[in-house]
Amino acid sequence: MAIGxxxxxxxxxxxxxxxxxxxxxxxxSLLPTGPWAGGGTAxxxxxxxxPNPFIASLEGACRLACETTIGPCHTASPERVDxxxxxxxxxxxxxxxxxxxxxxxxxxxxxxxxxxNLTGGYSGRIARMCNNDPADVEKQFFRGYxxxxxxxxxxxxxxxxxxxxxxxxxxxxRVQLGDYVAADRAPSSVTTQLLFADELxxxxxxxxxxxxxxxQPDTRLDNDNVVGGEPDKTPYILDVxxxxxxxxFAHKTLVIQGSGQATACSVQGLRGMRPxxxxxxxxxxxPRTPLSNYRG
Numbered sequence: 001m002a003i004g005x006x007x008x009x010x011x012x013x014x015x016x017x018x019x020x021x022x023x024x025x026x027x028x029s030l031l032p033t034g035p036w037a038g039g040g041t042a043x044x045x046x047x048x049x050x051p052n053p054f055i056a057s058l059e060g061a062c063r064l065a066c067e068t069t070i071g072p073c074h075t076a077s078p079e080r081v082d083x084x085x086x087x088x089x090x091x092x093x094x095x096x097x098x099x100x101x102x103x104x105x106x107x108x109x110x111x112x113x114x115x116x117n118l119t120g121g122y123s124g125r126i127a128r129m130c131n132n133d134p135a136d137v138e139k140q141f142f143r144g145y146x147x148x149x150x151x152x153x154x155x156x157x158x159x160x161x162x163x164x165x166x167x168x169x170x171x172x173x174r175v176q177l178g179d180y181v182a183a184d185r186a187p188s189s190v191t192t193q194l195l196f197a198d199e200l201x202x203x204x205x206x207x208x209x210x211x212x213x214x215x216q217p218d219t220r221l222d223n224d225n226v227v228g229g230e231p232d233k234t235p236y237i238l239d240v241x242x243x244x245x246x247x248x249f250a251h252k253t254l255v256i257q258g259s260g261q262a263t264a265c266s267v268q269g270l271r272g273m274r275p276x277x278x279x280x281x282x283x284x285x286x287p288r289t290p291l292s293n294y295r296g
Contacts, residue, residue: 031197031199031200031203031240032200032240032241032242032248033242034242034246035207035208035246036090036160036204036208036242036246036248037090037091037245037246037247038088038089038090038091038208038209038210039088039091040084040086040087040088040089040091040159041082041084041091041092041157041158041159042091043091043245043246043247044091044092044093044157044247045247047155049243050093050095050243050249051241051249053095053239053241053249053251054095054097054151054153054251054253057103058099058103058253059103061103062099062100062101062102062103062255063235063255064101064190064255064256064257064263064264064265065190065192065235065254065255065256065263066190066192066235066263066265066266066267067190067191067192067262067263067265067266067267068191068192068193068226068227068266068267068269069191069226070172070174070184070191071172072126072127072129072130073114073122073124073126073127073130073172074114074126074172074174074184075114075124075125075126075143075182076124076143076182077112077113077114077140077143077144077145077180077182078140078143078144078145079144079145079146079180080144080145080146081144081146081155081156081157082144082156082157082158083113083141083142083143083144083156083157083158084141084142084157084158084159085123085139085140085141085142086141087117087118087141087142087159088118088159088210089117089118089159089160089161089210089211090159090160090204090208090210090211090246090248091157091159091246091247091248092157092158092159092160092247092248092249092250093155093156093157093247093248093249093250094113094155094156094157094158094171094238094250094251095153095154095155095249095250095251095252096111096113096153096154096155096156096173096251096252096253096254097148097151097152097153097251097252097253097254098111098148098152098153098154098175098253098254098256099152099253099254099255099256100255100256100257100258101255101257101258102258103255104152104258105148105150105151105152105153106148106152106177106256106258107148107149107150107151107152108147108148108177109147109148109152109154109175109176109177109189109256110145110146110147110175110176110177110178110179110180111145111146111147111148111154111173111174111175112143112144112145112173112174112175112176112180113143113144113145113156113158113171113172113173113174114142114143114144114171114172115142115158115161115170115171115172116142116161116162116163116164117141117142117159117161117162118159118160118161118162118210118211118214119132119133119162119214120132120161120162120163120164120214121133121136121162121164122136122142123136123137123139123140123141123142123143124136124137124139124140124143125137125138132164142158142159142161144156145180160196160204160211160248162211162214163201163205163214163217163218163219165218165219166218166219166225167219167224167225167226168195168196168198168201168217168219168220168221168224168227169195169196169201169217170193170194170195170196170224170226171193171194171195171238172191172193173190173191173192173193173194173254174188174190174191174192175188175189175190175191175254175256176188176189177189177260178260187260187262188262189256189257189260189261189262189263190254190256190262190263192236192254192267193226193227193236193267194236194237194238194252195221195224195227195233195236195237195238196237196238196240196250197221197237197240198220198221200240201217202216202217205217221233221237223270224269224270225269225270226267226269227267227268227269228268228269228270229267229268229269229270230267230268236267238250238251238252239251239252
């Protein structure tokens with residue numbers, strides 16, 4: 001049922017849960033209410049407890065997902081559902097549906113995601129600016145890929161990411177048809193990014209004990225280097241639901257070309273912004289200041 005434009009859905013005996021719909025602008029104040037959990041992916045629980053957010057028909061309204069840069073922080077991902085490697089954070093269950101231009105599910109598509117830990121740092125042997133702890137070079141946290149099922153859906157267990165200078169809070173995503181190929185320049189149907197609503201980010205970094213010590217993100221959607229030039233950012237904003245126990249459930253449908261060819265369109269970033277020096281995420285717990293024009 002809908003109350004004041006907020007969609008409330010009864011789900012598998014867990015009562016009603018606040019949902020930000022895909023048609024809600026990124027500036028909406030209609031956000032999930034109540035405290036978010038901590039404890040990482042151990043709090044997520046069984047897959048069966050989550051609703052199916054993809055019941056509604058797309059009715060032919062398929063809009064191709066557009067390309068963004070793969071960025072300097074990508075490296076090989078392992079095949080797995082839980083990508084956290086034991087990191088703490090707000091537990092995040094992520095559901096992604098892949099369909100073609102006719103809105104038909106794309107089974108057996110390889111969906112790869114990667115993002116930061118709550119401190120705003122990436123794992124792996126990547127550009128130095130991406131790591132904020134030297135020990136993370138040898139790790140693989142918050143990286144993984146899965147193949148879609150018969151309905152074109154892939155699920156991941158993760159944690160809500162941190163932020164770093166010059167970027168709104170985001171998750172990187174790449175879709176390949178066929179076998180997984182780790183190389184940055186490997187053929188892919190789309191390489192893109194999904195982000196979180198500004199109001200959600202503000203609330204989490206203000207109120208959540210695991211995140212509030214890192215201060216407010218210095219970048220919002222409208223001045224983000226990757227999506228800031230898009231007049232309608234809805235296609236790049238995750239739909240977010242709060243489960244009754246504070247677990248975050250996020251989901252999105254992405255439309256790719258069934259031929260496997262790369263999408264022709266590109267996401268519009270801010271003009272004149274290019275990668276530059278001084279972009280490394282700050283050390284854990286240090287102040288975040290708007291010094292970066294990093295696009296990754």
